[in-house]
Amino acid sequence: MSPPFNIGFVIFPDLTQLDFTGPLQVLSRLPGAAVHIVAKSTAPVPSDCGLGLVPTHTFTSSPALDLVCVPGGNQGVVDAIDDRETIEFVRRQAATARYVTSVCTGAFILGVAGVLKGRRATTHWAFADLLPLVGATHEKARVVKDGNVITAGGVTSGIDFGLSVVAELAGETVARTIQLGIEYDPAPPFDSGHPDRAPAGLASGLLSGRYGDSRSAYRAGLERAAHKL
Template identity: 60%
Template sequence: MTEAPQTTIVFLLFPGITQLDFTAPAQALCRLPGARLIGAAASLDPIPTDCGFAILPTHDFAAAPQADILCVPGGHGVVEALGDRATIDFIARQAAGATWVTSVCTGAFLLGRAGLLEGRRATTHWAYTHLLPMVGARHEAARVVEDGPVVTSGGVTSGLDFALTLVARMRGDAAAQAIQLAIEYDPAPPFAGGHPDRAPAAVTEGLKARVYDAAAARMAAALKS
């Protein structure tokens, strides 16, 4: 049997990352035959996540190998990362040699700051889609948006959908279906309210008022700087 070619998958890690933006696609993509997963950060120090625990990078930016697939997760730490030149330069440098350039949630804005979304269709977390024109992108209302080699996905859990979509593009539907079955990704949520199009209006407005109005304003200010 022919051995699967090695595929190097580099995930950007930064303080304040939403851990599921990283761990959900990582759990699917690590099952791609030949996959080699890299967690790259500015240093090898533990990376604090939004859940109160930390993730250890495997490489710093200088030592990280060239990605075949570059994945940029999101999180509230994106606001600070937008102003970090080393982070943006790393994204741009890796993207130049990658076959696929991808993001989960607000990671799209880091791709945009690196000049990778100009004129492209893209998506991000629903609370931030109105900001995509600030990085030259056109919002497309979809959970996963493919525009050539650039694949963006919506908020948090959509990272799993993006990963399976990408496996299907690379290795065929059967390979993606096998991974989906292996991880028993068979969602049956208790509520049909995972997007503002379906959630009760009072729930959406309450969440925006408590969290996302201020968070989107901070993101907009960072994008303007």
């Protein structure tokens, strides 16, 4: 019997749950996969919408991962990039993993772990201009693959990322079957999912409002971590 393909999601307080649960739903259906939810302890981890998430492993009990995925989250990532245990776990697993991946602002955790130096990468549009602080070059796309590093854009792009990985590992037919099974057939009521298409002023309003303080906190945290890169 072939060993399982170990997929591990690294979670932390105040992560954005859809960054995690979107690709989790897809990748858990990958034939031969074993999914692990890894955190500092096995205590429930609160997400930024109040949903509690239960880890299956700690940093010390986690198996070696074939694919490690780090989700994002505004304040959650700010705290995680300052957390030595989280960064060291990601760095250690990235050294041997077949794929090292992130969704949304989880890219900055990869960056502080030294994974994105010299790589093309993407993240949530509101934070993309900060990628050079971790040595990465921003590429505007929902999913960017550079070698064994795969980064996805904001939140919902994690589903696209998951399907892309399934197609690479198990073939397009399996990926299409999973897509049909979860009825992933987006038809949003508004064409405002990206600043290139959103009404004038909407993106700038978010940058000065919801994301303004977070951007400042990210910049400060990344500058503190710069000596580690």
